[in-house]
Structure formats: structure tokens, C-alpha cells
Amino acid sequence: MTGVMAEAPAPVYLDFNATTPMAAEVLDAMAPFWQTEFYNPSASYAQAGRARHAVEDARSAMAHLLGSSSETIVFTSGGTESNNWVFWGTWLARPARRRRIIISSIEHPSVMESAKVLQALGAEMVMIPVDSEGVIRVDALDAVLTEETVLVSVMLANNEVGTLQPVAEVSERAHAVGAWMHTDAAQAVGKIAVDFTQLGVDFLTVAGHKLYAPKGIGALYIAPHVKVPPFIAGGGQEHGRRSGTEPVPLIVGLGRAAQLAAAWVAGNGVPSQAALRDHLEAQVLQLNPHARIFGRFAHRLPNTLAFAYPGWAGPSLLAVCPTILAGTGSACHPAGSGSSTLQAMGCSPSMSQGLVRLSLGRETTAEELATVVESFRQGMASSPTNPIPEEGSS
Numbered sequence: 508m509t510g511v512m513a514e515a516p517a518p519v520y521l522d523f524n525a526t527t528p529m530a531a532e533v534l535d536a537m538a539p540f541w542q543t544e545f546y547n548p549s550a551s552y553a554q555a556g557r558a559r560h561a562v563e564d565a566r567s568a569m570a571h572l573l574g575s576s577s578e579t580i581v582f583t584s585g586g587t588e589s590n591n592w593v594f595w596g597t598w599l600a601r602p603a604r605r606r607r608i609i610i611s612s613i614e615h616p617s618v619m620e621s622a623k624v625l626q627a628l629g630a631e632m633v634m635i636p637v638d639s640e641g642v643i644r645v646d647a648l649d650a651v652l653t654e655e656t657v658l659v660s661v662m663l664a665n666n667e668v669g670t671l672q673p674v675a676e677v678s679e680r681a682h683a684v685g686a687w688m689h690t691d692a693a694q695a696v697g698k699i700a701v702d703f704t705q706l707g708v709d710f711l712t713v714a715g716h717k718l719y720a721p722k723g724i725g726a727l728y729i730a731p732h733v734k735v736p737p738f739i740a741g742g743g744q745e746h747g748r749r750s751g752t753e754p755v756p757l758i759v760g761l762g763r764a765a766q767l768a769a770a771w772v773a774g775n776g777v778p779s780q781a782a783l784r785d786h787l788e789a790q791v792l793q794l795n796p797h798a799r800i801f802g803r804f805a806h807r808l809p810n811t812l813a814f815a816y817p818g819w820a821g822p823s824l825l826a827v828c829p830t831i832l833a834g835t836g837s838a839c840h841p842a843g844s845g846s847s848t849l850q851a852m853g854c855s856p857s858m859s860q861g862l863v864r865l866s867l868g869r870e871t872t873a874e875e876l877a878t879v880v881e882s883f884r885q886g887m888a889s890s891p892t893n894p895i896p897e898e899g900s901s
């Protein structure tokens with residue numbers, strides 16, 4: 508007798524911290540600017556004026572999302588460029604005696620590597636540690652924040668464990684010694700309310716593809732009083748601050764995504780997503796109460812759940828759960844080295860290799876999360892080396 512094979516469940520994408528799909532509204536808004544409205548915004552005829560206005564509308568939508576005004580927003584190719592620009596720009600504009608750059612130990616490689624490049628050019632790089640929950644130790648900042656400091660850069664939300672950092676507090680201290688303050692908000696913008704006045708920063712990084720805009724577009728908020736040289740020199744686009752013919756469709760897409768993000772944070776998006784994540788977390792713990800949840804007692808992004816099951820490396824666990832498309836924190840790091848954020852949080856190398864990062868999207872449903880939990884249950888039960896009890900067994 509031949510049995511009927513049960514259909515495998517559709518994969519569930521829970522890697523929204525890695526990237527998001529473009530929202531349908533974003534795609535719609537961009538559509539005319541590839542062909543019918545293809546004009547170069549710098550041209551003088553009326554048609555080009557429409558492209559120019561579309562760019563400025565997008566700028567004001569992004570400014571509105573951050574609680575700022577249009578002249579503070581420059582479009583870039585993404586989070587990596589924005590971060591690089593902040594480091595190069597402040598280094599080139601600094602008074603000669605300011606050579607110290609302070610970053611946290613859990614920054615994204617685009618910050619970490621930018622700091623290292625400047626270190627090779629004579630900057631003094633100082634890293635502030637984080638506690639076991641993945642939150643920077645502001646007390647450690649006081650000891651290293653001197654009048655020689657040019658820049659302090661602390662991310663707003665960590666990409667691997669989702670912990671939110673006390674950026675406003677750090678800004679205040681950085682400004683007290685005359686240093687500039689940058690926050691990489693690539694993971695925060697579009698997920699939680701982000702207001703530059705409340706943060707008190709001089710620079711803030713936005714990455715479009717983390718908030719349902721296309722890849723290859725981002726923004727940098729630069730406070731009005733800050734003067735840094737352009738990172739990309741040329742024809743003087745972006746009001747002289749970032750040259751190169753504007754990628755109008757991408758900019759329009761980011762503007763529309765900013766509007767959608769503003770509506771998401773103003774509505775019920777954040778608390779309802781946090782409730783879904785908390786329920787998922789409870790179920791992850793129910794499968795194995797010895798699971799370690801990272802950043803559990805810190806303020807976290809509402810969409811992020813980072814955990815490890817004892818005895819499981821993150822990639823091995825996901826390999827037995829093919830339904831789940833999630834992160835293991837290793838994408839930006841040498842294979843097998845584990846999560847650098849977890850290492851900075853004091854986790855052992857083997858624990859750092861255990862990271863599984865589930866990051867929810869705006870449309871993620873409770874049903875999808877139930878599928879994910881079932882997949883973990885079955886995947887672990889099927890492994891002879893890592894058995895967990897079947898549901899209902901003793």
C-alpha cells in the first residue's frame with residue numbers, strides 16, 4: 508500500500524533583519540520613474556522638474572519619519588556608505604588635536620571596519636564594552652571620553668540580538684567633550700519610532716532595504732550645524748553633498764517606504780509585533796527550557812528573537828529545519844567564528860556559534876510562527892545526536 512506523502516509546509520521567512528521585500532506600494536511609486544519619468548533631475552526642461560520634485564518629496568518623507576527637516580537628509584547607496592561617510596567626513600573635518608574615535612564592541616562591520624581604516628591613518632580607536640544583555644556600558648564611556656575625541660558611534664539597535672542602546676545618554680556625554688555623535692539606525696528605522704531630537708545625534712544612518720525599500724539606497728541624517736566634506740565628489744548633486752546622478756526610482760521608493768514606516772509606528776504595528784515575538788519566545792522556551800534567549804532583559808526591537816539551544820550550532824539547527832529561513836549571525840563574519848555580538852556579550856565561542864536569529868516582518872502571522880515552532884520540534888526530534896522529547900512524552 509502506498510501512503511500519501513504530507514505536503515512540506517512552505518518556507519517561512521524570518522530574516523527581516525537581513526533584508527525586507529519591497530512593499531507593493533513602494534514598487535508602485537517607483538514604477539513611472541524607470542521609463543516615462545526617467546529624466547535627469549538636474550536637466551532644465553519641465554519634465555526633469557518632475558523628477559526633481561519627486562526626489563525632494565522623498566527627502567521630506569524621510570525627514571518627517573525622523574522628526575527632522577529636509578535639508579538634513581542626504582541620499583546614499585545604503586547603510587554601509589552612510590557609515591563610511593561619517594567616519595571619513597568627521598576625520599577630515601576634525602580639529603588636529605582630536606584623534607580619538609569611540610565605538611561600541613557590537614557595531615556592524617561597516618562601522619567597525621571604517622574605524623579600523625582610520626586607525627591605520629593615525630586615529631586612536633577605543634571600543635566600549637557591552638554587558639551580558641548586549642547593552643553598552645555607559646560607565647565605561649566616561650573613562651575614555653576625552654577632549655581628544657572626535658567621534659562617538661553607537662548603533663541604535665543591534666542587528667544580531669536586537670538590543671536597543673542608550674544613544675541619547677551617550678550623545679549627551681559625547682557633546683559635553685565637544686565630540687560628534689553618530690548612531691547607525693539601520694535596524695531601528697521602520698521598526699520603532701526614531702526621533703533625532705530625542706536622540707540628540709549629529710549623524711544617523713538609514714538603510715533602505717531594511718524598511719521595505721529597494722536595495723542600493725539609504726540616507727544619512729546630518730545635523731544642520733555639522734559641516735563635513737562630501738564622501739563622493741563630482742557634479743554636486745544632493746545639494747553639493749553627494750555627487751552622482753540621483754537614482755530617482757530608488758529614492759522615490761525610499762520616500763514611499765518612509766511614509767509606510769511612519770504609518771506603521773504611529774499605528775498598532777510595534778506592540779502587536781512584540782506580542783507575536785513574545786509568544787514565539789515562550790514557545791521556543793517550551794520546546795527546551797534550557798534555551799538561552801539573548802538580550803531578553805534588555806529593551807529590544809519588537810521583531811527580533813535571538814536564542815541558542817544547548818548543544819546546537821545555529822547553522823546545524825537550521826539545517827534540520829529547512830522550513831525556517833533565518834539568520835545565524837555569521838553572514839558578515841568568517842565561517843565558524845560565531846556571532847561577534849555574542850562574543851562581545853561574554854558568551855563562549857561555542858555558545859556564540861549557537862545563535863539563531865528569528866526576525867519578524869510586518870506581515871508575519873501567528874500561523875507562520877506556529878509552523879516555525881513545529882519545524883524546530885520535528886527537526887530536533889529527528890536528530891539522533893540532539894534529541895528532544897516528543898510532545899506529550901515523558
Ligand SMILES: Cc1ncc(COP(=O)(O)O)c(C=O)c1O
Binds near residue numbers: 662665691
Ligand atoms: C546595523 C547595520 N548597519 C549597517 C548595515 C549595512 O547596510 P547596507 O546593507 O544598506 O549597506 C546593516 C545591514 O546589515 C546593519 O544591520
